[in-house]
Amino acid sequence: MALVSVIAALQFGGGVAPEPIADPGPVVRFGLPIGKLLVNLGAAGTIGALMLASFGMSRDKPEYSLALDIAAASAAVWAVASAATGFFAFMTIYLQPLSIDDRFGELLAQFLTQQELGQSWLYTTLIAAALTVLCFAVRNHTLVLVMAVGSVMGLIPMALQGHAGGTxxxxxxxxxxxxxxxxAAIWLGGLLTLVLSSRTLDTGRIVPLLARYSTLALISFVVVAASxxxxxxxxxxxxDNLLTPYGILVLVKVAALGALGVFGVVQRRYLVGRxxxxxxxxxxxxxxTAxxxxxxxxxxxxAALARTATPQLEVTASADTGATPAEILTGAPLPPPFSFTNLFTIWNFDLLWGLFCAFAVFFYLAGVWRLKKRGDTWPALRTVLWVAGMALLFYITNGGVNEYEKYLFSAHMLAHMTLGMMVPVLLVPGAPITLALRTIRKRDDGSRGPREWIMLATHSAYFGFLSRPLVAAGIFVASLWVFYYSPLFRWATTDHLGHQWMIIHFLLSGYLFVQSLIGVDPSPHKAPYPLRLLVLxxxxxxxxxxxxxxxxxTGLLLADWYGAMxxxxxALEDQxxxxxxxxxxxxxxxxxxxxxxxxxxxxxxERDSKRYDRKADRDGDAELEAYNEMLAARSTTPTRTRP
Structure with missing residues (x-):
């Protein structure tokens, strides 16, 4: 179905139409999108199998090893398809006849090492090849989760390709x-893993795995639809552009997504119970099958859409188009002049953090609802603080501060201070780990769900070391100096990937620091309060x-960025x-x-005093009596004098 649909969509959308000038040939025109399709399927099989093995399967059962074998085979397909797709991309750009001479090899090496598109395919191929070997060699549950995270990060080079949507x-x-x-990879790959491993699963085993997959599929459906x-x-x-070939292909994809959503509802509400x-x-x-x-x-x-011309023109800001220096540097139109009002009326939405905040609030409230449903209580103040913290995080990553921090160092610093200090001060008292441990069901089949992974993380030696106030404070303080006086600042300011890293780092370092001081969640080490105040x-x-x-x-940070706006x-006064x-x-x-x-x-x-008073009432203050007797015995013992 995938092969038939990609060929039909390419023909309909004109993605494989011969170029009027310098045509690379039909093999390259068809090979590039078909190779990209195989890349997507290989990545889906790898990521879906690793995710299902990490969160759904038991290491003691045959299903686990089979899932990792599926991941290894899929990663091999991913690696080979990535190499082929990178080669087809080279042939499309350089239009060189296939040859084995030195000139052809030099051009290919130049494409893979010096051009951004070639580097992306090279990195993707190397990551997929490494995953192929690791999936065959590694069976440790924790390392499998690390590989799953690595496979997800391996899709970043692919995300930087294709239609950029204009600067x-x-x-x-x-x-x-x-x-x-x-x-989409988690959704498709998880289903393929279930199908391929179904022969090793009896009825009593396939039901819980299908239910766990349905949860992953539901989350994936929401994210795929929004993105x-x-x-x-x-x-x-x-x-009007929906009537163009590109728009019609988008509608076909939307219809397929809607059908998959219906299947998901049937699966969750009917199939599992049946x-x-x-x-x-x-x-x-x-x-x-459907x-x-x-x-x-x-x-x-x-895959065909990536080769189909978009109806919306992709415009790149440049001096030839009359763009200002700020527009050329940032690649975006200038926002209105900075003002306090504009901070709250202008929005620059970031889908990644918007979805993160929405899911964080939803699952937190779902946990509180589950507690109340079974008759337990949860302090309302914790819920209010958690929701307020997520609302503040959403504003900083999607509001006016996110719009102006590209242009003004002061706005960037406001975002930094809010992410590192204000947001954690609201989130930590919400005690999300405690809530999760009280509401997520414990598994008894040897698999690791969210509760088991949280327990493993909070009781690990790494978390125990990082949760010490001195260590957390050291990370928090050192981050200020290392970040702003190293190339990390340029990377986080000028590159979207670096900006996302900056948000994650400041948020986690601030959360870790605040948790070490006032956290109510379980922690391997609880420092005495005098030490906490001293560290603070x-x-x-x-x-x-x-x-x-x-x-x-008087020295300007990033003078060629903030100083050139x-x-x-x-720029100096703003800094x-x-x-x-x-x-x-x-x-x-x-x-x-x-x-x-x-x-x-x-x-x-106060709690220590009350506990001591209750103990004294129970044993007649035996500890104090013993202490007084010890003092009395010492007073009657003759003192020895030195000669």
Whole structure:
């Protein structure tokens, strides 16, 4: 179905039409999208099998080893298809006749090592080849999860290719493509793994695996639908463009996605219970056959869309088009002049963090609802703080601050301080780990679900080391200096991938620091309160010194970026204002942390006093009596004098 649909969609959309000038030939024209289709299917088989093995299967059962064998075979297909697709891309660009002479080899090496497109395919091939070997060699459950994460990261080079949507929407398009192919891979690959391993599963085993896969499929459906809408909106633009060949192919893909959503509902609400009650699998095979067919249709159309001209023109900002220096540097139109009002009225949506915040709030509230449903209580203040923290995170990653931080260092510093200090101060008291451990069902079949992975992480030696206040504070403080006075700052400012890394790092380092001070979630080490206050005061001093160094400094950070914007604002004055933000805004949550630690210390003393009083009531204050007797015995013992 995938092969038929990709060929039909290419013919319909004109993706394989001969070029009027310098045509690479039919083999290359058809080979490139078909190779990309095989890349997608190989990646899906690898990621889906690894994810299902990590979160659904038991290491003690044959299903686990079979899933890893499926992942290894799929990764081999991924590697070979990536190499072939990279070669076809080279032939499309360089238009060289196939040869084995030195000149051909030099051009191919230049393409793979010096051009961004060639480097992307080279990296993808190497990652897939490494996964092929690792999937054959590794059987450790924890390392399998690491490989699953690595396979997901291996799709980043692919996300940087294809229709970028124009420089104005490049960042949004890149995030949407990556989310789309990752969760489509989990969805398709998980189903293929279930099908290929079904002969090793009896009825009592296939039911829980099917239920666990259905959860992954439901999440994948939501993400694929949202990312697909964003990608289509960027590339189609208007409703009239839906009648173009590209738009019609998008509608075909939407119809396939809708059908898959219906299949998912039937699977969750009917099929799992039917198999559990009757043990009959024919319904499973009927539904799976139809589902895989529609997945093949969607996969083929997706590969063809990458070679079909978009109705929305992709415009690149340049001096020839009259773009300003700021537009050339950022690749986006200038926002309105900075003002306090615009911070709250302008939005620059980031689908990745929008979905993250939405899922985080949904699952948290679902956990609270599950507790209340079984009669347990959960403090309302924790829920309010968690939702408020996620709302603040959503605003920083999607609101006016996200729009202006490309142009103004002060806006960037405001985002940094909020991510590293304000958001964690709200999220940590929400106690998400405690809530998860109380609400997620424990598994008894040897597999690892979210609860088991959380337990493993919180009891690991790595978390125990990182959760110590001195270590967490060291990471938090060192990040300030290392980030801003190293090439990391340029990478995070000028590159979308670096920007995403920056958000994750600041958020995690701040969360770890706040957790070590006021966290109520389980932790291997609970430092005494005097040490917590001492560490916090020292951190405040280092933080203030960093802010003062920016306020009084005369050297401009990233002078060829912030200094070249030409936006009517002095870059040095803006940087000094950013230093003031680092000093003032960063200290507000620090003071709140100090108050919280002091309150927790006081309450801890009160609890210790009450516990001591209850113990004294039970045993007649035996400990105090023993201490008094010891003092009395010492007073009656004659003292020895030195000669």
């Amino acid at each position: 104005a929407s490049h960042d949004a398009a890149t995030s949407a493509i990556w989310l789309h192919i990752v969760f 697909g809408y964003v990608s289509a909106e960027i590339r189609v633009g208007t409703l 198999i559990a009650s009757t043990g009959e699998r024919k319904y499973f095979w009927w539904l799976v 589902e895989i067919a529609f997945m093949g249709l969607a996969s083929g159309v997706a 005061l020292a951190t405040m001093a280092f933080h203030a010194f960093f802010g003062l160094s920016l306020m009084t400094g 030409g936006w009517g604002i002095s 000094q204002a950013g230093g003031g933000i680092a000093w003032s805004v960063g200290e507000i949550p620090t003071v709140a942390l100090a108050i919280a630690v002091a309150i927790m210390w006081s309450r801890s003393d």
